[in-house]
Amino acid sequence: MVLSGILLLLSNADDxxxxxxxxxMLIIVGLMLIITVxxxxxxxxxxxxxxxxxxxxxxxxxxxxxxLEVVKCQRCNKEKKVMRTF
Ligand SMILES: [Zn+2]
Numbered sequence: 822m823v824l825s826g827i828l829l830l831l832s833n834a835d836d837x838x839x840x841x842x843x844x845x846m847l848i849i850v851g852l853m854l855i856i857t858v859x860x861x862x863x864x865x866x867x868x869x870x871x872x873x874x875x876x877x878x879x880x881x882x883x884x885x886x887x888x889l890e891v892v893k894c895q896r897c898n899k900e901k902k903v904m905r906t907f
Contacts, residue, residue: 866897877903 869875875896883889883902890903 867899870894870897870899
């Protein structure tokens with residue numbers, strides 16, 4: 822009885838404009854969540870990158886400074902120059 826009452830309530834509420842807006846609201850909330858997670862992951866990624874958790878591959882040497890190695894992050898494709906002292 823309670824369940825059918827809820828279902829009746831839901832089907833009635835479906836005709837109101839609030840319920841019609843719900844799918845759009847869910848899409849907006851979902852998009853906002855995705856954007857937030859993406860930003861958080863990017864921040865974490867750059868933080869991990871700066872700390873040195875990411876793997877770098879050597880793509881070349883600096884033209885002006887021979888002991889400057891140009892490396893590229895394999896995860897976020899960021900390039901940076903690393904001093905090779907040995
Ligand atoms: Zn990285």
